[in-house]
Amino acid sequence: MRIFAIPILRNRWAYYCHSTAPTTSQLTKVVDWSSKKWEQLGTADPTTWKRKLYDRGNHFMNQLDYQEWFLKNVPNKGEIQHPPEKAHVLYASLLDGPAVQHHLEHLLQVKEPYHKKYMYYSAYWVPVACTFAIVPLIPNIPLAYNLFRLYSHYTAYKGAQHLKSLPLDYAESPELDRLLNTHEFCTTNELQLPSEIEDSFKQSAKPNLQLLLQCDIPGVIGLQEITNLSHHFESPGMEVELKRARYQMLADVARERFASSSSTS
Numbered sequence: 001m002r003i004f005a006i007p008i009l010r011n012r013w014a015y016y017c018h019s020t021a022p023t024t025s026q027l028t029k030v031v032d033w034s035s036k037k038w039e040q041l042g043t044a045d046p047t048t049w050k051r052k053l054y055d056r057g058n059h060f061m062n063q064l065d066y067q068e069w070f071l072k073n074v075p076n077k078g079e080i081q082h083p084p085e086k087a088h089v090l091y092a093s094l095l096d097g098p099a100v101q102h103h104l105e106h107l108l109q110v111k112e113p114y115h116k117k118y119m120y121y122s123a124y125w126v127p128v129a130c131t132f133a134i135v136p137l138i139p140n141i142p143l144a145y146n147l148f149r150l151y152s153h154y155t156a157y158k159g160a161q162h163l164k165s166l167p168l169d170y171a172e173s174p175e176l177d178r179l180l181n182t183h184e185f186c187t188t189n190e191l192q193l194p195s196e197i198e199d200s201f202k203q204s205a206k207p208n209l210q211l212l213l214q215c216d217i218p219g220v221i222g223l224q225e226i227t228n229l230s231h232h233f234e235s236p237g238m239e240v241e242l243k244r245a246r247y248q249m250l251a252d253v254a255r256e257r258f259a260s261s262s263s264t265s
Helices: 026-041 051-062 066-072 097-134 141-164 175-180 195-203 223-232 236-264
Strands: 002-009 012-018 085-089 168-172
Touching: 002 097, 002 236, 012 066, 012 097, 012 236, 026 051, 051 085, 051 097, 066 097, 066 141, 066 236, 085 097, 085 175, 097 141, 097 168, 175 223, 223 236
Parallel strands: 002 085, 085 168
Antiparallel strands: 002 012
């Protein structure tokens, strides 16, 4: 099992778990099948209901923490036929190795109890949400949401638990260096965001940054580079996860810089 630390900026990175271990869980197989069918909706014509449903669903899922998606992608130790003896954490040489190690170990230390706690909270709300079923002909959205969050917290909790139980072998990756060697990365402080983003905060306290950040920005990993990484490692999920992480990191920087200007304007 390999954990990639992919730089989004010089001092910000996202993790992606690349595991080819076959699972024994029927639930996981059903979820994987459903995910593939869901991604197929994204190839539909933009004017069709399928594509509109896909875009709205993706907008909702993009609001969930990208680190939660990373942990959800780590296989449950009890559901794979041959559990790995260790995990290889591979990072680009432009990142600081000790910082990557400290960050990942701290992330696991914090997120394991966090997702365990909210897994139980979601489970507590499921019986309450079931009461909405007494209204006929109306989809029970509260129940669907709570079941989704219950499963999401459960898989993230088990993923963090699995990684914490494994020895982690950290190493620079010449393969990542080769794939990213044409790109110059900047730090968060050096980042120059497009002027349209600052203008959007002057017009609204909570602007829609989704479209504004779907462009290449100097010093930030490019969208095509993410696609190339995904194709190279033959992992379609990597593209979705990294683009989600990229958006959330850049949106956080934008809010830190410009949110105050909207409140004073």
